[in-house]
């Protein structure tokens with residue numbers, strides 16, 4: 001595949017660009033993931049909470065692609081935090097996916113008010129030791145949550161998946177991850193397709209390179225070193241979002257995009273989000 005990989009802190013290789021399936025209903029996930037695999041994606045990002053692990057698993061099975069060429073990520077939902085409940089929830093996810101291991105398992109949200117992410121992560125360490133997740137990590141963790149985890153557990157998370165796009169550039173988190181050898185993965189990398197893709201700076205850079213605004217934004221992520229998981233259910237866009245390896249943004253483009261940061265969150269604030 002033409003997608004480069006990044007090497008996680010335990011030497012596992014992960015495609016730098018994957019396919020996200022949030023808000024794709026289970027019965028559509030099979031077709032969407034199938035289209036993505038056919039287009040050349042090999043990394044799929046799902047979650048127990050997305051309720052499409054079955055459809056995703058069906059697409060993986062029917063693709064005929066060897067398991068060791070696929071990279072499958074799923075996530076533990078908030079209501080399942082805690083040591084024993086995590087082990088049960090992981091079994092349920094594997095069963096729905098129809099797999100005997102995942103490549104990456106993530107704690108979906110820290111829920112600091114519930115204060116169970118350390119115990120939850122200890123169950124992740126057990127799953128990792130048993131070889132049922134090739135890598136473990138977190139999502140939506142603030143630097144303070146990572147520090148606590150590093151102090152109280154032994155496996156350094158391979159990756160933190162956070163909301164990140166040109167209007168929320170997350171420089172503090174990215175620096176904290178880099179210091180600790182934790183990869184940064186961007187969720188809603190296209191800003192959910194709302195607004196960001198119409199920003200004049202992005203549109204102008206797209207014209208200059210004869211590319212689309214979505215391709216410019218994805219290229220920005222890749223050049224920053226982020227892992228990205230754009231989502232689309234439209235076959236032409238699924239292919240467009242993968243076709244980002246034949247051009248490069250220059251320093252002038254990168255400087256212009258750097259100026260778009262406005263700390264604009266589209267999703268919840270991890271410090272207070274506590275929905276189970």
Ligand code: NAD
Nearest residue numbers: 020021022045187188189190191192193214230231232237
């Ligand atoms: P995204 O930034 O990937 O945007 C997706 C939307 O952008 C699409 O629904 C479509 O409307 C539009 N779009 C996609 N490709 C386009 C193109 N080429 N041209 C124009 N418009 C286009 O948003 P997302 O789905 O929120 O995020 C991607 C993935 O990140 C999710 O599917 C999920 O896997 C993950 N995610 C994780 C969390 C978390 O808490 N860990 C939260 C949200 C999303």
